[in-house]
Amino acid sequence: MKKLDSLKRGIVVFLLLGVLTAIEYFLGVNDVPQILLWLIAIFKIVLVLHYFMHFLRLFRKDEGDH
Amino acid sequence: MSAINSTQQQINQKKSISRLGLWLFFASDAFMFGGLLVSRFYLLGNQKLELNQILGLIVTSVLLISSFFMNRAEVMISKGNTKGFLTSLVITIILGVGFLVGVVGLEWADAHFGPSDGAQGAVFYMMTGMHAFHVLTGIIFLLFVLRIGLKGKFTQENHYMVEASANYWHFVDVIWIIFYPALYLMGV
Numbered sequence: 001m002k003k004l005d006s007l008k009r010g011i012v013v014f015l016l017l018g019v020l021t022a023i024e025y026f027l028g029v030n031d032v033p034q035i036l037l038w039l040i041a042i043f044k045i046v047l048v049l050h051y052f053m054h055f056l057r058l059f060r061k062d063e064g065d066h
Numbered sequence: 067m068s069a070i071n072s073t074q075q076q077i078n079q080k081k082s083i084s085r086l087g088l089w090l091f092f093a094s095d096a097f098m099f100g101g102l103l104v105s106r107f108y109l110l111g112n113q114k115l116e117l118n119q120i121l122g123l124i125v126t127s128v129l130l131i132s133s134f135f136m137n138r139a140e141v142m143i144s145k146g147n148t149k150g151f152l153t154s155l156v157i158t159i160i161l162g163v164g165f166l167v168g169v170v171g172l173e174w175a176d177a178h179f180g181p182s183d184g185a186q187g188a189v190f191y192m193m194t195g196m197h198a199f200h201v202l203t204g205i206i207f208l209l210f211v212l213r214i215g216l217k218g219k220f221t222q223e224n225h226y227m228v229e230a231s232a233n234y235w236h237f238v239d240v241i242w243i244i245f246y247p248a249l250y251l252m253g254v
Contacts, residue, residue, distance in 0.1 A: 017133075
């Protein structure tokens with residue numbers, strides 16, 4: 001994922017989030033165990049924190065915007 | 067040359083401190099949303115709220131798409147593409163307004179219970195209301211960024227305000243990523 005251009009990376013992450021949301025919806029309406037919904041939600045949060053919010057940038061000394 | 071390096075170092079240091087402050091704000095705000103999430107499970111347990119599932123999926127998708135465009139806006143300005151930045155920012159704002167209309171205008175009107183109808187009313191309206199308030203403040207923040215952007219004041223090197231507004235927008239998205247299954251999908 002790091003090798004991708006930042007624009008393309010955004011598209012890939014967005015598509016992943018979309019697929020996970022669709023899976024989450026179908027699991028939710030079919031009353032599966034809640035743990036699966038929690039796991040998907042946590043994975044989605046990690047994706048947003050890492051690729052959209054650039055959480056690790058907080059600990060970097062150099063600039064490196066994208 | 068060393069004077070330029072020193073100025074750049076000062077700018078970077080200021081930016082690092084601003085980032086830390088922003089993330090500390092996120093942490094404190096997350097505690098408030100965490101309290102609301104806990105109250106949902108404490109008061110309702112495994113009960114599923116009677117909500118419009120399709121509408122819930124639509125508003126969630128709208129917020130997700132807005133997050134993508136916000137990321138795109140930030141990437142565009144970091145590459146020096148002002149036109150692309152402004153276009154993506156305007157799309158983000160429109161989608162944000164769409165989310166607000168979907169939740170406050172449609173979902174609240176469609177719900178079979180009011181804010182005073184027991185625990186489920188209190189939980190649902192408090193969680194969605196507090197989140198919608200954050201979306202509203204995010205839209206206002208983005209409108210400020212748009213105004214400054216239209217004046218051409220953001221550059222490839224100097225655009226911390228865009229980064230901060232983008233992070234705030236993504237934070238609001240992160241909250242909804244947890245609230246959406248907790249309100250619409252979990253329980254029986």
